[in-house]
Amino acid sequence: MFSFQNISANNGWAMALAGALIVMTGLTVLSFIISRLHWLVGLMEKKEKGSAITEPVGIPEKFPESLAAQAIFYEPLIKQLPETFALDALYTLTRDNDFPHPHITIRAFRTAGFLVSKGEGRFAWNATKQGA
Amino acid sequence: MDLLLQFLSNTGYYLADWRHVCMILVGCLFIYLAIAKQYEPLLLLPIGFGILVGNVPFFKGFGLGIYEENSVLHYLYFGVTSGLYPSIVFLGLGAMTDFSSLLARPKLMLLGAAAQMGIFFTLLSALGLGFLPKEAASIAIIGGADGPTSIFLTAKLAPHLIGPIAIAAYSYMALIPIIQPPIMRLLTTREERLIRMSEPRRPSKKELLIFPVVGLLLCCFLAPASIPLLGTFFFGNIMKESGVVDRLAKTASSSIIDTATIFLGLTVGASTQGDVFLTGKSVGIFFLGSVAFSIATASGVIFAKIMNLFTKEKINPLLGAAGVSAVPGSAREVHLTGLKEDPTNFLLMHAMACNSSGVIGSAICAGILWSFMV
Numbered sequence: 152m153f154s155f156q157n158i159s160a161n162n163g164w165a166m167a168l169a170g171a172l173i174v175m176t177g178l179t180v181l182s183f184i185i186s187r188l189h190w191l192v193g194l195m196e197k198k199e200k201g202s203a204i205t206e207p208v209g210i211p212e213k214f215p216e217s218l219a220a221q222a223i224f225y226e227p228l229i230k231q232l233p234e235t236f237a238l239d240a241l242y243t244l245t246r247d248n249d250f251p252h253p254h255i256t257i258r259a260f261r262t263a264g265f266l267v268s269k270g271e272g273r274f275a276w277n278a279t280k281q282g283a
Numbered sequence: 284m285d286l287l288l289q290f291l292s293n294t295g296y297y298l299a300d301w302r303h304v305c306m307i308l309v310g311c312l313f314i315y316l317a318i319a320k321q322y323e324p325l326l327l328l329p330i331g332f333g334i335l336v337g338n339v340p341f342f343k344g345f346g347l348g349i350y351e352e353n354s355v356l357h358y359l360y361f362g363v364t365s366g367l368y369p370s371i372v373f374l375g376l377g378a379m380t381d382f383s384s385l386l387a388r389p390k391l392m393l394l395g396a397a398a399q400m401g402i403f404f405t406l407l408s409a410l411g412l413g414f415l416p417k418e419a420a421s422i423a424i425i426g427g428a429d430g431p432t433s434i435f436l437t438a439k440l441a442p443h444l445i446g447p448i449a450i451a452a453y454s455y456m457a458l459i460p461i462i463q464p465p466i467m468r469l470l471t472t473r474e475e476r477l478i479r480m481s482e483p484r485r486p487s488k489k490e491l492l493i494f495p496v497v498g499l500l501l502c503c504f505l506a507p508a509s510i511p512l513l514g515t516f517f518f519g520n521i522m523k524e525s526g527v528v529d530r531l532a533k534t535a536s537s538s539i540i541d542t543a544t545i546f547l548g549l550t551v552g553a554s555t556q557g558d559v560f561l562t563g564k565s566v567g568i569f570f571l572g573s574v575a576f577s578i579a580t581a582s583g584v585i586f587a588k589i590m591n592l593f594t595k596e597k598i599n600p601l602l603g604a605a606g607v608s609a610v611p612g613s614a615r616e617v618h619l620t621g622l623k624e625d626p627t628n629f630l631l632m633h634a635m636a637c638n639s640s641g642v643i644g645s646a647i648c649a650g651i652l653w654s655f656m657v
Contacts, residue, residue: 153411161419163410167403170651177505177647178396178640184497185490186389192489243485254629 214251218263221256225265226276235273238266298340302557310334310552316457323457323612326430329545330453333552349553360550363445366438368547369431370511375540376431376610376642377495377519378532384636386490387483390590391602391633395640397586398606401426401579402648409571414564417441420652422568425452426575427645428459428607434551435512436649440656446554447565451572453551459612462573463580467604467620470584475591476624478599480633488524495521502647509650513643579607583637605634608641 158164215221228244229236238257245253260266266274291297313331317324336356341347349356362368385392402423409419421437421444433452437445455462468476495517503510522532554560583603591597605617614634621630 152413153408154413155411157413158407158410161410161416163407163416163419166416166652166655167407170406170648170655171400171403173505173651174399174644174647175393175396177502178392178644181498181501181643182389182392184501185386185392185494188386188490188493188497189484189486192487192493195489246482247485252627255627 218256218259218265222260222265222280224250225256225260226278229276235269235275237272238274241274293342295340298342300340300557302561303338303340306334306338306555306557306560309555310338313552322460323453325544326453326548327457329548330450330552333549334555335552336549337553337556348556349550350556350559356550356553359546360554362543362546363434363449363550363554364438364442366435366511368543369435369438370515371543372431372540372547373512373646374515374519375535375537375543377516378523378536379540380516380520380523380610380639380642381635382491382494382520382639383486384483384632385639386486386494388480388633388636390594391598391636392640392643393590394583394587394598394603394606394637395608395642395644396606397603398579398583398608398637398641399427399644399648400582401575401577401607402645402652404578404582405571405575406652408574409567412567412571414567415441417656418444418564420656421448422571423575424448424645424649424652425455425568425572426579426607427641427648428452428456428576428579428609428613429642429645430456431547432512432608432645432649434547436653439653443559444564444568446551446556446560447568448572449551450555450560451569454569455572455576456609456612459609459616462576463604463613463616464620466577466580467584467601467617470581471588471600473624475588475600476621477628478597479625479628480599480602480630481596483632491524492521495524498643502643503650506647506650506654508653509646512646512649516642516646576607580604580613583607599628599630599633601630602634602637605637606641606644608638608645610638610642611635613641614638 228248229241231244232240242253242257250256257266265277265280267277269275310331313327313334316322317327317331337349346354348354349360351357405426406419406423409422410416414422417440421441424433424436425448427433430449430452434445434449437448499513499517502513519535522528522535583606584600585603587598587600587603591600599621601617601621605614607613614631617634618629618631621628
């Protein structure tokens, strides 16, 4: 049967309270520290100028709806990647360039054959498809 | 004729009793769930088959059973009782974990902490029901929804309960698609489930490299008893992020974790011999396990709602349910529940942040509980 006396006799209340507080405090401190990490890293790097790896790509205010038209904006990004690439590399580039809904678009490109699988998780851009 | 009778009296058919039959049925159920329903097959298949192996009746004294010294199973089981397999699993887990989304949105880490409240609620419940403190702590850790952590702590505090606790922990992890969604829906409104999370920034390579070092030092200084789990976890992660030991990281996240998972599952399953497993305590453990899991899910969701009262940028409270450390099951469930409300709302990456925080949180809790008991 359930008994509150058992809890008190085994110091349960103190253990539960202390345990909950410790884990909350620990993860809150860790969370605070990692929230400052990018600031700290920025300080260390002292804002290395001109270190951008990718060229920013201009996108229109209203992104076209047709896939073929969207492919025109994706092509300059894909040229920055090797001939075959992992989709997460393309995703990162599109996200860094503020492309809308890159997840959905990349999936649509795959389905429509703009992105062709080359095995082992790598893909290539099907330029002929764009002209079609 | 005597020889034949003697042989027959030593067969499993003669030695079997209702407990063996009962456990064999449980084993078959696990195998069915793993193969037909694909509920956590990587865990349930080895455990289910292990239950079959452990419940073949045999003549005691032959050195066959998992609890008999010098048996093959006993040697393999050493990895469980010593805490070796959980430690290795954490190494692989670290090598597979991407902390990008957590680093991009550190406040999601608090949801991982909040979901650990199920552990301490269950500690009180187990003590109230008359379990000894070490047993209660081992049962409570089921609320962390982390199989290796549960096994690790139980091996240290209440080794006689490894079987039921491991089975309970893995069962509830496999039943995430059934347990979590009703709790999430009950505690949230449709408007809350529709909240969109903004696209997270991409953390720099340096941040990803610094995090495992900071995480290890901070967490293990706080709860040194969690070193066997978090030490290997963060080591696995820095191997992955450094990019200079890709071979090691790849091996840790594939062959090594797979090997440990195979032996962990098989031997935990085999440790559920009917005569050891089917006791009143096991029933209590299963009941408390379900309480622990449900409270953990609920406390994560409720905490997210509380955070929304104080923060400008709202958090989808479904993410709180991913604060339990069942990776990636609970994150997937949060994602699917979000998609049911809005097919274009992708919560997976955010849920993975809470999930990875939950892994760290439950390992810290294991360390805290262990140090309370020594």
